[in-house]
Amino acid sequence: MTSDINICNMALGNIGAAPIVSFSDESQTARICASYYGHVRKYLLSAYPWSFNRRHVRLVPLPKGEEYEDEPVFIYAYPTEALYINCVYSKEFPGRKLRYDIRVCGEGKRRLFADVPGPLFADCRADVEDVSVWPAVFCETVSWALSMRIALALAKDNGVASNCNGMYLQALGRALCECANEPDMPMDGGSSWLEAREI
Template identity: 25%
Template sequence: MASDISICSNALLMLGAHPINSFNENTDHARMCSNIWPSVRDDLLRNHPWNCAVSRVSLAPSTTPPAFGYANQFPIPSDCLRILSVGAEGYEIHYQVEGKYILANTNVVALRYIKRIDEGSWDAALIHVAEMTMAAKLAYGVTASASLSAGKADEAVYALRQAKATDGQEEPPEELGGYPTFESRF
């Protein structure tokens, strides 16, 4: 099972460095990993609607309504990295995101979003991308080689492209319909 430490350790091993056992170790590599990892993790999860990180929730309105413009405001979950849709499929609602709230003229909001999940729940392809991305981010600091850093960055981009393609193939095909111009042609 993957963890933040195993992902960072594998990235260090790719660079010929010793793995770490904790972010709290008194080593340069542990400090670099602890500084870089949170932003790499959140950026990777936000970058694509990974099936393993998609979550759904029904939100109840806050007890305090917005000052004007909408009837209710709904607190966005604290683990939300990216909103994918608001409202049930086919019944999207007009809404506005302001701060940590979704404003809407409805009593309940169905939210589909990217959730910050534990690395142990990640897909194997996403773990590989995380390892490759961390290796690219750490490469120059660990090896002082600009060419190795550039090579690892290219490998990370390729791994991300492959992982997105694989992840996207697990979804059902999108059906076209409901568009008057599309339907008029047939």
């Protein structure tokens, strides 16, 4: 079964470096992999619309507070599982993407501001840490993206880093193509069977 360490070892093999057993290995290689792996995973999962990390969640309404009392807005908590929100929708307006704004409020937390009352739902990109559910093309993409990030630190060779960048772009293109062709549904949310799961 593929694991995060397998993917790191694929990345290390791409640049001709020795494999690791775990992120806690007492080696520079393990420390560098540990410092980049989580960032690379989250970056790729949030930056592109993959089919396997879409989540439809119901937004939690929050009180407006005094500072927004005079604004004609409705405030919701930013979903904890969301890395990125593709769109916000309501069952009362099927097929219509609603306008919204994301703000960081006084307590340092992100909030979603909409101009319509709930219940509202968000079509999100979630942080899927379980490598076993990743498509093979996404595993390949993460391995090359990680190779590109660690190449200069470990291989200390611009040519290796440049090669990794080229291979990453190829893998990314293939993965996006495959994931885009997999679902047979609109990207703006509101599918009836998905909404039924939220009830």
